[in-house]
Amino acid sequence: MKSLGNIRRAFAPWTDPSAKPFIAFKNVTKRFGDFTAVNDLSLNIYHREFFALLGASGCGKSTLLRMLAGFEQPTSGEIVLDGADLAGTPPYKRPVNMMFQSYALFPHMTVEKNIAFGLRQDGMPKDEIAERVSQMLKLVKLEQFASRKPNQLSGGQRQRVALARSLAKRPKVLLLDEPLGALDKKLREETQFELMDLQQNLGLTFVVVTHDQEEAMTMADRIAVMSHGKVVQVATPAEIYEAPNSRFVADFIGDVNIFDGKVTMSGNGAVELAVESGFTIRIAAPETLAVGNTVGVAIRPEKIRVTRAAPLNASINAAKGEIWDIAYLGDMTVFHIRLPSGKFVRASSLNAQRSVDDPFTYDQEVWVSFDENGGVLLKD
Numbered sequence: 001m002k003s004l005g006n007i008r009r010a011f012a013p014w015t016d017p018s019a020k021p022f023i024a025f026k027n028v029t030k031r032f033g034d035f036t037a038v039n040d041l042s043l044n045i046y047h048r049e050f051f052a053l054l055g056a057s058g059c060g061k062s063t064l065l066r067m068l069a070g071f072e073q074p075t076s077g078e079i080v081l082d083g084a085d086l087a088g089t090p091p092y093k094r095p096v097n098m099m100f101q102s103y104a105l106f107p108h109m110t111v112e113k114n115i116a117f118g119l120r121q122d123g124m125p126k127d128e129i130a131e132r133v134s135q136m137l138k139l140v141k142l143e144q145f146a147s148r149k150p151n152q153l154s155g156g157q158r159q160r161v162a163l164a165r166s167l168a169k170r171p172k173v174l175l176l177d178e179p180l181g182a183l184d185k186k187l188r189e190e191t192q193f194e195l196m197d198l199q200q201n202l203g204l205t206f207v208v209v210t211h212d213q214e215e216a217m218t219m220a221d222r223i224a225v226m227s228h229g230k231v232v233q234v235a236t237p238a239e240i241y242e243a244p245n246s247r248f249v250a251d252f253i254g255d256v257n258i259f260d261g262k263v264t265m266s267g268n269g270a271v272e273l274a275v276e277s278g279f280t281i282r283i284a285a286p287e288t289l290a291v292g293n294t295v296g297v298a299i300r301p302e303k304i305r306v307t308r309a310a311p312l313n314a315s316i317n318a319a320k321g322e323i324w325d326i327a328y329l330g331d332m333t334v335f336h337i338r339l340p341s342g343k344f345v346r347a348s349s350l351n352a353q354r355s356v357d358d359p360f361t362y363d364q365e366v367w368v369s370f371d372e373n374g375g376v377l378l379k380d
Contacts, residue, residue: 028077039229052216055226136164296378303374304347
């Protein structure tokens with residue numbers, strides 16, 4: 001299969017004002033009694049997009065997916081798919097298919113019969129079913145396992161059977177609810193790339209629900225971060241990580257250091273803060289803020305340098321501290337450094353060499369520092 005990486009990088013219909021969304025949630029609310037699972041939510045998803053709904057348990061992401069599938073009905077609002085309002089359309093008549101976390105395979109059926117089940121229910125002729133099942137088995141590379149039953153397969157193989165069954169009816173949209181949750185870490189990482197390649201090859205729209213940040217960051221073209229039934233930010237993985245629009249998103253996605261302080265200078269593309277940890281932070285910022293305002297700054301661990309000697313300008317974006325914890329993770333080392341104020345800073349360093357002659361040790365005094373473009377302002 002030829003790589004579609006270049007196509008993938010150029011794919012950004014959401015930046016085109018004339019592009020029409022393939023799926024549109026319009027002011028959708030879903031209540032269960034007194035509990036509001038989805039709260040006046042509007043969201044656009046585009047054709048051929050790999051879209052992720054990301055959030056903690058109870059944020060409303062699975063409810064949103066189930067409403068799109070037709071298993072739940074909105075209390076208010078509209079859900080439109082390919083120009084058609086889905087109101088009143090039962091699940092079996094919607095051009096979508098859903099792959100559940102449990103895979104929901106029939107244990108008494110072979111792989112071949114599991115994949116064919118939905119096609120038989122639709123009354124497809126036998127010869128067409130056989131051809132379609134053969135295509136799906138080849139697609140997920142399970143031709144030699146056609147006569148096996150689910151209990152004779154590994155977790156990854158069962159996942160692929162469920163995927164093939166979901167794709168056999170050729171839906172316009174494939175919905176995936178925590179699809180890789182049952183796989184071990186290595187297999188999960190491999191399957192993420194398989195799903196990306198498969199989605200590009202088929203030209204379908206995938207909507208995945210996950211609480212796994214790494215999973216969403218790896219697979220999705222765009223991510224909607226959800227909290228308490230609302231979408232907090234919708235953006236590409238890089239934008240979500242490097243330019244979070246709120247304290248919640250910055251803290252939810254990946255590891256982060258957050259410093260709060262008062263603005264002491266703003267202008268000429270930069271902002272300076274006097275932070276509670278007793279040093280001055282200067283970061284690049286296009287907007288001008290009022291002096292005296294309290295704001296936060298988010299700085300990712302990999303943006304922070306750990307050195308024995310003080311940086312050239314130790315008065316800005318630098319502080320002395322003490323190494324409190326060290327975690328060697330193979331590809332990188334993570335440091336927890338305690339500042340004189342008692343605040344801990346998390347820094348990570350790539351282990352680019354096989355050995356270190358003079359490694360950092362516990363209780364060692366070090367300097368932490370970062371560049372002006374290493375942080376992002378958080379105003380809420």
